[in-house]
Amino acid sequence: MPEPTQSLPPGSLEPQRALEHIRPSGIQETQGFGWNKEPESGSRVEFELEEVAERAVSTRKHVFAHFIVGNTYPYTVADWVADIKLAASQDIDGFVLNVGGDSWQKQRSADCFAAAKKLSTTTKFSLFFSFDMTSIPGSAATDVQFLRDYITPNYNSGVMFRQPATNHIVVSTFGGEYSTFGQGSMESGWAYLKSELNKITPIFLIPAFFISPSRLPSIAAIDGAFNWDGGWPIKLSASSPRNEIVNAALDSDTDYIRALTHGARSYMAAVSPWFFTHYGPNTYNKNWMYRGDDWLFVRRWQQLIAMRDHVDMVQIISWNDYGESHYIGPIEGAQPNSHAWVDGYPHIAWLYLNRYFMKAFQTGTYPAITKDQIFLWARPHPRDASSPDPVPRPTNYQLTDDVAWMVVFATAAATVDAYTTNTNKVSFAVKAGMSKLSFPLLADGGMKAVMVRNGAVVAECNPTTYRFESRPGVYNFNTLVAMSS
Template identity: 45%
Template sequence: MRLLALSPYVLFTAMAASPGAILNIPFSIPLFTPAAENVAQLKYVVAHFMVGNTYPYGVEDWKKDIVLAMGHGIDAFALNVGREDWQRERVQDAYTAAAGTDFRLFMSLDMTSIPCGSPADAEPIQHYIKTYYHHPNQFRYNGLPMISTFAGEGCLFGTGSPNEGWTSAIKGIGGMPLTFIPSFFLDPAKFVDFTVMDGAFSWNSGWPMANIAANFEMDEQYIRGLGGRTYMAAVSPWFFTHYGIDSWNKNWIFRTDDWHLCRRWELLIENRARVGIVEIVTWNDYGESHYIGPIAGDQPNSQAWVNGFDHQGWLPLIQYYIHAFKTGEYPTIVKDQVFMWGRLYPKGADASDHVPKPNNWQWAEDNIYVVVLLTGRADVTLKCGPTKHEVTLGPGLSKLKIQPTETCQATVTISRLGVIVVDHNPPGHRFTTGPPSYNFNAFVSSS
């Protein structure tokens, strides 16, 4: 989510002590400050950021997110921008907030929103490129400012093919060469026709596209199709969206059980020699429930399944994996810690909800998932009502799960020689057999 490259990020800065930042890191990471210029042999981890959810944001709001992301090993935000004019102002605020830090930003053009049929449609895109090309906080890869997309594989910009269109739109700007790593939803075998691409981002690699465990098959297809160009992989902790036919008509889950977040990171770490960048999907896409940052700004009418379901408890665990991806070595654990997540309601229970159960609901499992980081041998107990799992574990990272059968409060304890050293009892993690709605979002906590 290794080779012996140094970790290209600053773990802490003076800013990182700001209120609200989750910085209680249970492992030791050596401090390393990257050079001003990014170099391709280093590994990077970025996070997809929905600018469309930042209408009320100011510079200080951006600073809070940047400090939090930096404090957990994230190098940059991929700023998902659409066609709305006000988003330009929020992007400007983001670059202002990043000034003076080692944090980077780059555009991820949302081509489901931005038109791309005529030559004139390239002008707003070129505006972004020209405005931030020389900005000190512009993310650079292979020595050049980077730009990405969400979709856009059919864009012509008034030319005869998408390859010509993108070449004219973003690589025809004199004196401003770019690294272009888009997320085109194409058969990777067709990448050979897109010479404009310097690499590709596989958005859908973040989750299994069927009722199977995470694997590296889609990544393999992309890597083969790229023929040596840069591969940017996705990692995502969850997926649930619940819009009815009276809204966006998006109502489904992807399979994210069996500690999916961990397994995806572990696959990327095993194959890190072939992955240049990992993009976390996402920092703040509340509508699809895969946010890892704070619930802030504007929500896209997702309050019914997002409010009360903070996901920041995943951040220190993600940082543990980020360090391993970047350096090739897992960090030394210096503090016992618990991470716990899961759905709060049984998948098969009926609820009073004007939107029906999400598609693929049968794929879900009614488990409570736990990851423990242990400094040494310890007794661990995971419990919810009469259902519990007791085990003695050695030092390192271990995974546990239980499947509760009745309404109960989830708890985890770590003890040594009969003395409890961690008692994790998050008040919000109450499994309830009678759901008020079809909410398949994850409740996340960490000790």
């Protein structure tokens, strides 16, 4: 039976209205497809230069990065200290520690808590757990003990994140819709789990169940929900119409917000820069991608900023999930056999790009742009290139385009010149503010961007190791991300 049509509560925003509620002082969006000329008529150009007098309610919001503890086998406390310092330096509020069924992950988590406590006098940084219920057993009542063993030693550490309104520690999951904890149903199972953990300390349960949002109101135990898939256009396929592929809709938030509003529950949204995984059937048998084009990371942030009154927390997916290519932290630790498409493809520049938009979500106001800066990313080979790779092209590889994506921050009007060779150039006139730009890649070429003002170079991004390889050794739909100094 179809669900009845419901309206969002007064003051809500549909996702497509990103930028209408909060916006920086300048935005330009341009795609260039010609050389040595200004963008032609028909290019996508959007200017939003007026100041907005009314902004969203400036309640402080929290943003966390999803951290795969399963990739930290060789980590020491010093490694955790370094990661926490780096994340905190970019104003991320904390890590969501994804823990699975491996027993050694308990000690690595303990090391993370030790590192956070060590830094707590100078660095405010919080932690909470996301239990990977695809790996952790949850069929018997005794399986509660696994989760209890993580909560008990850490709940009173002083660094566990507590939901501000209730002061309860936050607990999340990846999956869990099949977990019953011996109670006969998912709903009663999680009620039992919560009652058991509440004996230790009150918890604020905000899981990522992979179910229809329409079921959420019937799950009494939850205090909210995390929309794990909300940051990617997961409904697209190779047969989708082109007009649905470009600037693909990210429109699942509304269903969650409607469902959670009935119980005044919290909504945690996802933001992610990319998704590509390339495991053959002899390993994890995961080989697909989502379209990360059209400045996905930036567009998703703009959308969440526009609807921040209805989003309580955001989780960045991810800090270190190398297997799915959406890491924004450094490449370190123990990769899950993903070296073929990760090594040599740093994403750390996304961490620095993230801060501008994240701060706008956290505070309700975009930071001032005080430095000319260029961010640039692209895939390593043409979409249709052939490779001797025994693992075939990923499912839905046809969704991506052979384009370099660029975001620039300009303190004043300037020209941005983008190169794929020394002679192939496309130029963009940008105004003060943030601009989203793009240009086509050239087989066996590179990528470089220069910002010029009054005849002087004020920013340059030149990833010299990058080459758009026409004959790749493996199918790699990851991306190299670079930034100006």
